[in-house]
Amino acid sequence: MDFNYSIWLVIGIVGGVLSLGVAIFLYFWVMKQDPGTKAAQEVAGWIREGAAAYLKRLYAALTTLALIISVLIGIVFSLEKGVLGAESGSTSFLPFGVVMALAFITGSLCSAVAGFMGMRVAVEANVRTATAAGKDLAGAFKLSFYAGAVLGLAMVGLAVIGMSVIYMLTHNAQAVLGFSFGASTLALLAKAGGGIYTKTADIAADLVGKVEIGIPEDDPRNPAVVADNVGDNVGDVAGMGADIFDSYVASVVAVMLLGATFGLKERLDPTLYTILPLIICSLGILASLLGIQFVHVKEGGKPGAALNRGTIITCVIFIVMLFGLKLAFPIINTGVVWAAIAGIVVGVIIGFTSDYFTNDSFAPVKETSRVSTSGSAITIITGFSYGLISIIPSVIGIVTATLTAYYIAEANGLPGIYGIGIAAVGMLAISGMIVSADAYGPIVDNARGIAEMAGMGQEVIDRADVLDAAGNTAKAITKGFSISAAALTVLALFAAFSEVMAAHGVNITISLRSPIVVAGVFLGAITPPLFSALTMLAVTNNAFDMIEEIRRQFHAEPGILAGTHKPDYARCVSLAAHGALNSLAIPAFLAVGLPLVVGFVLGPDALGGFLGGAIFTGVIFALLMSNAGGLWDNAKKYIETGKFGGPGSEAHKAAVVGDTVGDPFKDTAGPSLNTLITVMSLVSSLFAPIIAAFHLFS
Amino acid sequence: MTIHFYFSLVPEALIASMLDPEEFGFYYAVGTSRKTRGQAMFFEVDPAYRNPYFRIDEALARCIPDEDGTPKTSVYISIYRVLEHIDLNALMSLYLTTQDGRTLELQPSPEIPNHEKGLHLYQEIAPVSPLVVSVLSPVEFYELIVRDPSSLVTVPAITFAELDLGELADDPEMGLMDNLPYSNSDHLRECLSQVKTKYISTKMVDRAYVPKLQYRTVKNGFFVGNSSQLKYYPMPSQTELRSENYRWFRSANM
Secondary structure: OOOOHHHHHHHHHHHHHHHHHHHHHHHHHHHHOOOOOHHHHHHHHHHHHHHHHHHHHHHHHHHHHHHHHHHHHHHHHHHOOOHHHHHOOOOOOOOHHHHHHHHHHHHHHHHHHHHHHHHHHHHHHHHHHHHHHOOOHHHHHHHHHHHHHHHHHHHHHHHHHHHHHHHHHHOOHHHHHHHHHHHHHHHHHHHHHHHHHHHHHHHHHHHHHHHHHOOOOOOOOOOOHHHHHHHHHHHHHHHHHHHHHHHHHHHHHHHHHHHHHHHHHOOOOHHHHHHHHHHHHHHHHHHHHHHHOOOOOOOOOOHHHHHHHHHHHHHHHHHHHHHHHHHHOOOOOHHHHHHHHHHHHHHHHHHHHHHHHHOOOOHHHHHHHHHHHHOHHHHHHHHHHHHHHHHHHHHHHHHHHHHHHHHHHHHOOOOHHHHHHHHHHHHHHOHHHHHHHHHHHHHHHHHHHHHHHOOOOHHHHHHHHHHHHHHHHHHHHHHHHHHHHHHHHHHHHHHHHHHHHHHOOOOOOOOOOOHHHHHHHHHHHHHHHHHHHHHHHHHHHHHHHHHHHHHHHHHHOOHHHHOOOOOOHHHHHHHHHHHHHHOOHHHHHHHHHHHHHHHHHHOHHHHHHHHHHHHHHHHHHHHHHHHHHHHHHHHHHHHHOOOOOOOOOHHHHHHHHHHHHHHHHHHHHHHHHHHHHHHHHHHHHHHHHHHHHOOOOO | OOOEEEEEOOOOEEEEEOOOHHHHHHHHHHOOOOOOOOOEEEEEEOOOOOOOOOOHHHHHHHOOOOOOOOOOOOEEEEOOOHHHHOOHHHEEEEEEEOOOOOEEEEOOEOOOOOOOOOOEEEEEEEOOOOEEEEOOOHHHHHHHHHHOOOOOOOOOEEEEEEEOOHHHHOOOOOOOOOOOOOOOHHHHHHHHHHHHHOOOOEEEEEOOOOOOOOHHHEEEEEEEEEOOOEEEEEOOOHHHHHHHOHHHHHHHOO
16 A cells, blocks of 8 residues: 555544544533432532632643743744754744744643543543442443543544644644643643642641541541542643643654654655654554443442453554554554554553552552551651662663664664654553543542542442542553653653754763763752652642641631531632642743753753753652552551551551652652653753754853 | 430540530530540430439539520539449430541440350440450459459449450460551450460450540440449441441541
8 A cells, every 4th residue: 555644644633533522422421421419419519610710720820831931932943043944844834933832832722621621521520420339330430431531532632633733734843842842831730730739638638637637538527628639630630631641742742853853864754754653643542442442340340450451452452553554554664563562562561560569469568558567667668668669660661662662673774762762652652541541540539539428328439439449550550651651752852852953963972971961960860859849848838738727617617527517618729729830830940941051051961961860860750759659558548458457556557657658759749750851851852953052061 | 405414434424414415425526616536435314313422403503505595515413433323224325426526326235245255355444444355255254343242353333345356366376466456466465365374364455545445346335334233235337337327437437
């Protein structure tokens, strides 16, 4: 068969539209389901209002930020006279700066729309899932998973549509980089802001509710309970959705940039190798759409097994499709197929090894629970140690994928670094399925909270518990998956950065004998820890304010604890939102400003070292914090099942301390770090031509 | 407004109140301004009950609503040796309140639990409050501590609960503790081993009352006895509590 590029771009767009169409269909299907009793709807209404209020504030802040950055991009790249546009044969009639600014805005907008759709359906699906759980497990599972699929499918659909349309209009991979930068900037703020929000509410609700007052979790008497449930949505739905959207787009754009530059250099077909990642993503969308059909449970079945089955089947379908593509179009290099397969296989393995460290069926969680009988200090030490160990399989996986993809690509006549980028794309190509499973988690978590708050009965809560346990596993797998994919993506972006620099006459030389490079490495290495510290301090500072507010409400209105007076939920929601958004300025500067400062002041080599340092500590910190936090959380839950003394025992008290420490680890700092390193790599690649021209040291 | 009498076990006190049992439990657990917390265990006492030892009518005269019409929360009638003097026939339901003010009502049962093989763990609640291991059944334990004239360690009346020992009841050395939240487990095992192997029927594990009794560890129920009778208040199973008193169950299982 002939390989017509335009048709493939159209197929990409059609795939994206199909994915988006199914997402919209599922959205309306979810909305048609029974919204439940008046009491349940009232509770869901509080959560919905809180989520909407937060999103409104977040998007208002981001609109301002996006406009400012897009104006800057427009000015800077217009002054650059669109050299890149000229190089890659742009046919755009607009100045290149305007194209970049528009691409940036489009990227931000697509990411925002995907997050908004996910949140919108999540806050409607939670109450419907709780209601469906009153009838049977299968129906509740189907509803919550399909609601999660709205985010997963909308996300990949919008991403592929956005990238394909921009490339189709501009024929310039650099313009797609603008799209990616827009998506990443929004993702960073959505993820970090959502992470700060959710843990502020969670910690404050627990410390006052459970520890001071002694009321159980999700008790409607707690003024922070709605903020806590809103946090599940803003952190794990909108935040995680934006995060994967960012990694997904960044991995594609890195390969597009490499395809464009290497294609020209190595006498390969540049257009083919530029659009190949979009083709792979289209296959991933189709595989996800098919794989989703296999996710179902029967009454008494295991939702976790159903989600895992869906992931594995999607992988298999995707691999078969890759072979089918190769058979149908022999022009496609075999190295691309095998590199993509290496990526997806390693991605799944990494996801499941993350599960090993956070699942209470395995030794790390059991051992951490056991040592909790000796107090919280040893709980922290043991959990932290297992967190450190958990880095190893993921890093080995990343190394394996990197080397395999590199040498397979080289062996097939492709640049090795292109193979690494393709491995990242392969890993993320089935994000439609992965995100669907991930977004299912907060929906069922919320459903359980609503069932609890609305007094929907023991049977509903029991079924919601079964659904919730599967959500935790899916969450752990997604985190391992997204961090590893981000690691491969930034490696490819780093190569793209070097190529862009080389195209502008600057050959990046990373030598530890150069003091400038060493300075860059150290500055880069401290950025992820500093970012983590700032976001976690934001959680503690905001939680402190919220704790005061919860105490004030309990003291001012005795009827709250008696259950005769409704707390002022909105006040806590507002405090959490305000605190989260106000805490983002410095972390945002670190991500966007610091690479530019290093680049313009210390020069391209230092910026190369900076990115290297940030990538390595970023990946390590992200894995450590995500896995240690998940491990502490599940160690506490394991004890609550009646092990090592059960609830109220000394072991339980120690595990609660571990869980509280782990909360901002796993839900605030850890998962934001992959977005941080992606944004820093994108900023560097985007501004590489300008940094190449203007820097103090060389 | 109706005036109720309550006999609080911790601290031992007889109280008149205009609050019904749930309201009183909530008030007693978290205070008027909700700034305190702590579980409460109390009996409702027959309002017709009178005893010259307690100045009940004087207390009744003081138990009037506040100026703003708010019901009187508590008038303390006695705070000393209440259990010793109260007639057990006057005790009605037993109420267990959690630290955040959720209250569960237990009704007395005429059926005392059968003697079960194995070791026993008793949390004495009033008038003294040690934790004791024993080879004796609840009835035998009550007989020993209240009615056995040969025993040196006696009290005129007692309230206690039997706590769950799980596998430790039969195998104190190697049995799994799993869902048992008791602190200092090595000492508990050692005490159990001693009563199993030595010629003693009881041994004190802890001198002081734990500030919070884990309601979920109560094996079969609460016993209150004096020289003339023993009353038993059975505790519903965890499954029953979960299905029929979910809110209380959640609070009690924190």
